[in-house]
Amino acid sequence: MTSSYNVFPNPVKIPHNDECPVCSRSAEGSVLPRKDAFWITCESCGRFAISGSAYATVGGRRHLFSPALRAKLSADIREQTSREPNFIFCTGWFKARYQ
Ligand SMILES: [Zn+2]
DSSP states (O other), X not given: OOOGGGOOOOOBOOHHHHBXXXXXXXXXXXXXXXXXXXXXXXXXXXXXXEEHHHIIIIITTGGGSOHHHHHHHHHHHHHHHHHOTTOEEOHHHHHHHHO
């Protein structure tokens, strides 16, 4: 009776000092069960799922992305999650929009 998207596992320390991989504000993270993905809860971006590879791309190489692009990405994630509750921010979604 549990949906993996609605399970809140124990919070985990996310990489990069508990900063949101998108906007760098302080955020809480947890691991999405059975997936290479994280839940991020950020006051700016909202609550969203991000794949491990997208996390590495966006969070691990944040110097490659301008503040303007990060602000747009943050807004786009909010909009996408509001329309699609099971949305996962993955590299395919990112590349389709920004590369
Ligand atoms: Zn954020």
